[in-house]
Every structure is written in C-alpha cells, then in structure tokens.
Amino acid sequence: MNGALQIGDVFNFQNKSEYLVNVETSSYEKDKSIWALGEQGLCHFKMENNQVVMLKEPFLANTLNVSDPWNLVIHDNKLYVSNSGPRIGTENQYVRTHISVLDQGDWSVLDVGETPLVNNKHGKYLCSSYNLAFDPDDPNTFYVGTWFEGMYKIKGNECVGHYTHLNSPFQLNWALNVPYVAFDEYKNLWVSSAPYLYMLPREKQSVSTDELTVNDWYQFDYPEIANNKYAKLLIPKHSTAKWVVKGYWGGLIFAFDDKGTYNTTADDKTKSFTSFIDQDNKTFDPSYYTCIAEDNNGQIWIGTSSGPIVITNPNNVFNDNFRCTRIKIARNDGTDNADYLLQNIEITDIFVDGANRKWIGTTESGLYVVSSDGSEILEHFTTENSQLPSNRVTEVVVDPVTGVAYVGTTNGLAAYRSDAVQASEDYSSVYAFPNPVRPDYEGWISVTGLMDNSLVKITDVAGNLFFEGYSNGGQISWDGRDRKGNRVKTGVYLVFASSTTTGKQSGVVTKILVVN
Structure with missing residues (x-):
C-alpha cells in the first residue's frame, strides 16, 4: 500500500x-x-x-480465508478447506492456494510459505492445487497435487518434498499437472497425472525427493485414461477394482484390477465405459462423468451430467452381463409411474454419511440428501429455502463424529448439523449433548456414539417412557418433550439402547439431566 x-x-x-x-x-x-x-x-x-x-x-475474524472452497476433507477431527486449480468451467491456471483449518470451532490459516519451483510458471507460493491426501500414519503430513508443479509433500506448514518430472514419471508439457492423489489400504500413494496413473509404494515415501528416482515408482499405462488432466480416483474398501473418473467432455469411467502385481499390467483386468446399460437394458449415455463415491455397503455411486447411477455389485464390473442401476422414485399419484433420481441434473459431488445417506451436490439445483437406497429425497437445500450461499455446490463432507455437514459452494462455505454420525462398534462411548439441558435451551438433544440403527428408549428413573426411535448411523436426536409434546420436567432421564443388527442389549448407555 x-x-x-x-x-x-x-x-x-x-x-x-x-x-x-x-x-x-x-x-x-x-x-x-x-x-x-x-x-x-x-x-x-x-x-x-x-x-x-x-x-x-x-x-x-474467526473464519476461513478461502472464498471459493472446492476441496474439503476431515482428518484427525479437523476440517481442511482449500480452493482449486484449473477444473471444469475454468482454466484459470494462476490461482494461489489458500488452506484453512477448522479445529474445535477455531479457524486457522495453513500457510506453507515458499515452495520450490521447477516449471516457473507462477510465483514462489503454492498455486493451482487440488485435493489433500493425508499420510495414514502421520496426521500432520499430507500430499497435494498441482497444475504446474507436480506434487508437494507438506509436513505441518513446511514443504518437505517436491515430486516432479526430475524424480517421478510425471511429464512436463507446459503444465506438470497432478489432479488427484489417494492412499490405498496398504498405504501406497496413487497419483493421477497426464498421461497415466502412477503409484509410489509405502517404503519409497520416506525417501528424500533429492534421492528419489523415476524407477522408484510403478506406472500403469492404460491407454483408456491417457491425458487424464481432470481424473479422479476411487480406491474402494469393499471390492477389488479401482475406479477412475476421466472427465469431463469426452470422458469415461474406467475400472481396473491390478491383482497386486504392480510391476506389470499384463494380468490386469480392465473395462471402460463411455455409456452404461441399466437394469432395464436401456442405454444411459450422459455428456460426461463428474464424481464417484463408495457407500457403506460397498455400492459405487457415480455422478454424471444427467443424474447419478449406482453400481450395486462392483465385483461384477468385468462380466459381460454387467449392468448399472438407475434409481427410480415413485410418483405416488395412484399410478405405477416413477422418475429417475435427479434426472437431467448435473451432479458435482456425492458424499456418504454415517447413516449411508447420500449428500448430492449439483451445479444449479443446490444440495440434495437422499435415503440410503436413493428411493427417497429427504432434504433439498437451495438459496431460496436455506442459508446455502450458492446453488452451485462444489463439495460436501459430513463430520463422522458431530454429524455436521460442510458444504462448499462458489460463494463460500455453509454448515448444517445433521442427525447422522458414523456408527460405533459397541456402546462404550455413548454420550449426550448438551448435557445438562438448561432452562433456556430449546433445541435438539443428541445422543451419539451408538451402534448402527440402534433402538433407543428414553425414560425417567421410574421407568416411564418418553421417547423411542432408531438411530441414524450412530446418533439420534430427542426434542426433550414427552409424547404429548410437553417439555419434560426437571430430572434425570435414562437412555437405553439395543442393536437391531446384532441383537446386543446394553441397558442404560448414558443419562441426561434436564433443568427447568
């Protein structure tokens, strides 16, 4: 100034x-x-x-410094928010990266300072970057790909590694782009970069980038995904095939099973889809594919320019009779007619919460929340009926502990407290909040830490039943009222829970003190 x-x-x-x-x-x-x-x-x-x-x-102010939140990830009970490099709808290649971190209600800025350059297409700071992939063993270390400078390894707020065409199989052709990075169950690091897909094994990730060589990497030369400058990768937990979304125009869905033999692709199974055949033997041919997610039951949900499709049995993907599923929602008008879920609506992101519900972002229609099987639209948030900053949703994540949904839009970030959190394996960590419930509190009382789909009953110490219901994932909410709608009296209320899945009975799992 x-x-x-x-x-x-x-x-x-x-x-x-x-x-x-x-x-x-x-x-x-x-x-x-x-x-x-x-x-x-x-x-x-x-x-x-x-x-x-x-x-x-x-x-x-206690707020984030990212005006265009595009990449959202929750790791180690913290929310990381960053903007994006070139993507569909924009080829702005000189966007300085901003990363904000929300930790227990307080925002901070993660400034990695100056970063090393080899391409020298922009200034000395981190620029035009993509998603963050956190080291499975170190919550303070993450990898981030960029448009011009390959991939960086960040520890704390310091750049400790720079992966480029000099030590990695990435190709420098004006750009040196790495649009997506992800870890598999064996802690290997998978990297999408034009023209192919690459993997850095766990034992090589600790090697200094000054000593790393191209030969330390595995390369997967699948011609179907060559020149994949906007590719996204899904490594499922419940099935063997990995999935690549090659977007956008002229894109496709590519599935491959590397059989664990990383040094050769000769024994790999592969299959690519520019279009799909659905359960009614109809061809589904969207203009492009946008995103992909695995749900809690192992089904694969794929976002397209014309709504979502579902791969109900991913292990059958290489079979000749493979079919996708287009979910239908009954019109309930006295006929047997139904409409496809979000037909002709462009999907931007799909996130699966602890209750297996799907949070689906769109380019123009805001945010949808649909039931586990997709047959029911539970919520539809827009700028007209909510505080959503924009109807163009960039990404959604739901905190598995608190149930808070964070929604990135082109006009900023929004937060919404949902009633679904990740389910627990037992009842050893159940608690209620707020607790105690004070006289001036009028909101919901949440019980969290439950097993999936638990039957929950709330009584007073005399055994009178005030509430009964099933948890969404690991959480259930009570309005603090009796069955007639009256606020309950001052006292201690007992929470009982039992698992409908395992039949496990637990008795009293927590207590709630209500003060009027």
Missing part, C-alpha cells in the same frame, strides 16, 4: 507500517482516518506528518 487517496488528497507513506501488508481494500472516512483490510486483518489508522498512527490494530 503506497497511500490512501481521496480527490484532492495525496498521502505518501515514508515509513510503512508492518500492519499494512498486501492491503486488498480500504475506506477513507470524513475525519481523514482510514480503514484497511490486508494480510494482517482489518485495521484503523490515520496519517500524521506522513507517519502511520494506528487507531485500532489489525484483528482477524
């Missing part, structure tokens, strides 16, 4: 303040004081004899 101007006034800062760094905007007041918003936050100052006199030192 060189000064603040009003018509007829000129300021020349002889001694710049340390607070006035990378000022984005400023406002000139009638008393000739100035409000300025910069890297250090919002501050208020005036000029005396060409010197900066601070009236209010900079402060930063």
Whole structure:
C-alpha cells in the first residue's frame, strides 16, 4: 500500500507500517482516518506528518480465508478447506492456494510459505492445487497435487518434498499437472497425472525427493485414461477394482484390477465405459462423468451430467452381463409411474454419511440428501429455502463424529448439523449433548456414539417412557418433550439402547439431566 487517496488528497507513506501488508481494500472516512483490510486483518489508522498512527490494530475474524472452497476433507477431527486449480468451467491456471483449518470451532490459516519451483510458471507460493491426501500414519503430513508443479509433500506448514518430472514419471508439457492423489489400504500413494496413473509404494515415501528416482515408482499405462488432466480416483474398501473418473467432455469411467502385481499390467483386468446399460437394458449415455463415491455397503455411486447411477455389485464390473442401476422414485399419484433420481441434473459431488445417506451436490439445483437406497429425497437445500450461499455446490463432507455437514459452494462455505454420525462398534462411548439441558435451551438433544440403527428408549428413573426411535448411523436426536409434546420436567432421564443388527442389549448407555 503506497497511500490512501481521496480527490484532492495525496498521502505518501515514508515509513510503512508492518500492519499494512498486501492491503486488498480500504475506506477513507470524513475525519481523514482510514480503514484497511490486508494480510494482517482489518485495521484503523490515520496519517500524521506522513507517519502511520494506528487507531485500532489489525484483528482477524474467526473464519476461513478461502472464498471459493472446492476441496474439503476431515482428518484427525479437523476440517481442511482449500480452493482449486484449473477444473471444469475454468482454466484459470494462476490461482494461489489458500488452506484453512477448522479445529474445535477455531479457524486457522495453513500457510506453507515458499515452495520450490521447477516449471516457473507462477510465483514462489503454492498455486493451482487440488485435493489433500493425508499420510495414514502421520496426521500432520499430507500430499497435494498441482497444475504446474507436480506434487508437494507438506509436513505441518513446511514443504518437505517436491515430486516432479526430475524424480517421478510425471511429464512436463507446459503444465506438470497432478489432479488427484489417494492412499490405498496398504498405504501406497496413487497419483493421477497426464498421461497415466502412477503409484509410489509405502517404503519409497520416506525417501528424500533429492534421492528419489523415476524407477522408484510403478506406472500403469492404460491407454483408456491417457491425458487424464481432470481424473479422479476411487480406491474402494469393499471390492477389488479401482475406479477412475476421466472427465469431463469426452470422458469415461474406467475400472481396473491390478491383482497386486504392480510391476506389470499384463494380468490386469480392465473395462471402460463411455455409456452404461441399466437394469432395464436401456442405454444411459450422459455428456460426461463428474464424481464417484463408495457407500457403506460397498455400492459405487457415480455422478454424471444427467443424474447419478449406482453400481450395486462392483465385483461384477468385468462380466459381460454387467449392468448399472438407475434409481427410480415413485410418483405416488395412484399410478405405477416413477422418475429417475435427479434426472437431467448435473451432479458435482456425492458424499456418504454415517447413516449411508447420500449428500448430492449439483451445479444449479443446490444440495440434495437422499435415503440410503436413493428411493427417497429427504432434504433439498437451495438459496431460496436455506442459508446455502450458492446453488452451485462444489463439495460436501459430513463430520463422522458431530454429524455436521460442510458444504462448499462458489460463494463460500455453509454448515448444517445433521442427525447422522458414523456408527460405533459397541456402546462404550455413548454420550449426550448438551448435557445438562438448561432452562433456556430449546433445541435438539443428541445422543451419539451408538451402534448402527440402534433402538433407543428414553425414560425417567421410574421407568416411564418418553421417547423411542432408531438411530441414524450412530446418533439420534430427542426434542426433550414427552409424547404429548410437553417439555419434560426437571430430572434425570435414562437412555437405553439395543442393536437391531446384532441383537446386543446394553441397558442404560448414558443419562441426561434436564433443568427447568
């Protein structure tokens, strides 16, 4: 910042303040004081004899610094939010990366500082990056691909590794792009990069990038996914085939089983789909494919330009009679007619929560929440009926512990507390919140840490039943009222739970104190 101007006034800062760094905007007041918003936050100052006199030192709001949240990931009970490099709808190749971290209600900025460059297409800072893949054994280390500079390894807020065409099989052709990175169950690191797919085995990830060579990598030369600059990779937990979404225009879905023989593709099974045959033997041929997710039952959900499809048995993908499923929703108009789920709606992201419900983002229609099997639309959030900042949803994640859904949009981030969290294996960690329930509290009381689809009963100490229901995943909510809709009296209420899946009875799993 060189000064603040009003018509007829000129300021020349002889001694710049340390607070006035990378000022984005400023406002000139009638008393000739100035409000300025910069890297250090919002501050208020005036000029005396060409010197900066601070009236209010900079402060930063407790919020994220990412205006266009595109990549969201929850890791180690923290939410990481970052923007994106070139993608469908934009080829802006010079976007500086911003990463914000939400930890127990407090936002912080993860600034990795200067990063090494080999391509030199942009400045010295992390730029035009993609999703974050966290090291399975180190919650403070992640890998991130970029458009121009290959892939970086970040530990804390320091770059500790740079993977480029000099030490990796990536190809430098104006760009040096790595649009997707992911770990498999054996902690191998899989990397999507034009023109092919690559894997860095676990034992080579600790090798310094100064000593790493191209020969330390495995390369998968599948011609179907060559030049995959927008590719996404899914490594399922319940089936053997890995899936690649090669998007967007002219894209396809590619499935492959490497058989664990990484040094050769000769024994691999592969199959590619530019279109699918559905359960009614009809051809489904969308313009492009956008995203992919595995649900809690091992089914594969694929987002397209014309709604979602489901792979109900992924292990059959290589069979000649393989079919996808297009989910139908009954019209309930007295006929047997039904409509395809979100037919002709472009899907941007699919996330599966602890109750196996699907959160489906779209380009123009906001956010949908559908039942486990997709046969029922449970919620539909738009800018008109909610605080969703934009109807163009970029990505969704649901915190498995709190049930809070974080929704990235082109106009910012939104949060919504849902009633589904990841189920527990037993009842050893059940708790209720808020607890105690104070007189001024009017919201829901949540019981979390339950086994999947638990039957929950809430009684007073005399055994009178006030509530009964089934958990969504590992959580259930109670409004604190009896069966007639009246707020319950002051007292201790007992929560009983039993598993409908295993038949396990647990008795009292927690207690709730209500104070009126």
